[in-house]
Amino acid sequence: MLATFAVAGEWVLRQSYFRVQHVTFVGVRHEPLALVSAASGLEAHPTMLNVNAATIKTNLAQFAWIDSVRLTKHWPNTVVVTVHESSAVAVAFNDKHVLQYVDRRGRDLGAAPLHVNLPTLAYLHPRSALWPFSRAGRSAAFVAAQLPPAFSAQVSLVTEDDHGVVTLRMTTPVTFILGPPTQLHAKFVAIASVIAHSTLRPGDVVDATVPGELAITGGSPS
Numbered sequence: 001m002l003a004t005f006a007v008a009g010e011w012v013l014r015q016s017y018f019r020v021q022h023v024t025f026v027g028v029r030h031e032p033l034a035l036v037s038a039a040s041g042l043e044a045h046p047t048m049l050n051v052n053a054a055t056i057k058t059n060l061a062q063f064a065w066i067d068s069v070r071l072t073k074h075w076p077n078t079v080v081v082t083v084h085e086s087s088a089v090a091v092a093f094n095d096k097h098v099l100q101y102v103d104r105r106g107r108d109l110g111a112a113p114l115h116v117n118l119p120t121l122a123y124l125h126p127r128s129a130l131w132p133f134s135r136a137g138r139s140a141a142f143v144a145a146q147l148p149p150a151f152s153a154q155v156s157l158v159t160e161d162d163h164g165v166v167t168l169r170m171t172t173p174v175t176f177i178l179g180p181p182t183q184l185h186a187k188f189v190a191i192a193s194v195i196a197h198s199t200l201r202p203g204d205v206v207d208a209t210v211p212g213e214l215a216i217t218g219g220s221p222s
Contacts (some may be wrong), residue, residue: 019045021077028083030065030110039063040081048073056081064109088112090144090158092121092137104145106138117153119144124161139166139181146184150192174200179209186211 023042025033037043041059042051053071060066065085072080088101091112101109102121112118121144123137140160147155157169168176168191176191178184190211194200198216207215 018048018076020048020051020079021045022079024078024080026080026082027085028066030085031063036060036063036066036083042079042081048075048077048079051079064107067103087145088118089147090119090121090141091116102141102144104141106141119147119152119155119158122157122159124159139164143168143178143181143184146181146188148188148192150188151195154195172200173202175205177205177207177209183211190214 020042023037023040025036025040028036039059039062040056042056051071051073053069056071057066057069060069060083066083067086068084070082070084072082074080086103086107086109088109089104090102091099092102092108094100094108099112099114099116101112101116101118103109106121121137121140123140137160140158143166144155144158151170154170154172155168156171156173159167159169161167164180166178166181168178170176178187187208190208191206194206194208194214194216200206200216201218203218205217207217
């Protein structure tokens, strides 16, 4: 008897009254809303039972800015899709020499204007000449995402080499060598202190690989 009721209940929930009729997208700013809606699959009016966030996220994976999806169902036939978009932490030139936004994971988010006020990422001596590189340059993107407000606006270029050494080129221009992207908080505190309390000249290089033992030399890094 219980099985019969369960089958009957599922049959009822699959009727047209319980199919998706009303959809609202929240948080879509960088992608065309009409295209996002079409790609979601919700315009096909699936049953409410068959709608889930994992499927919708898979359907929307083609959109670079969309990072995660949260789904809210309002029975009998309304769905709210809340989209969390990635944040651009830097820019980089792609293989067509078009400037692209880049997120903290090093993903290409799409074209950016040349005047955008974000640091530029570069990978030294890459096999391919421009961003994005196969699994390379992610440390530079990670560091760009962690830059503190104290001096983030002064960083014009974040580079990474094939040994994982990350370097900050400032607008002054002064260069800070971070080394690997570890102990970033301590390194950033040390850099902020040097900027605030030392007289740096254009072309100076500050080795912040060991936060407590900064060394300042003149000239450009090799």
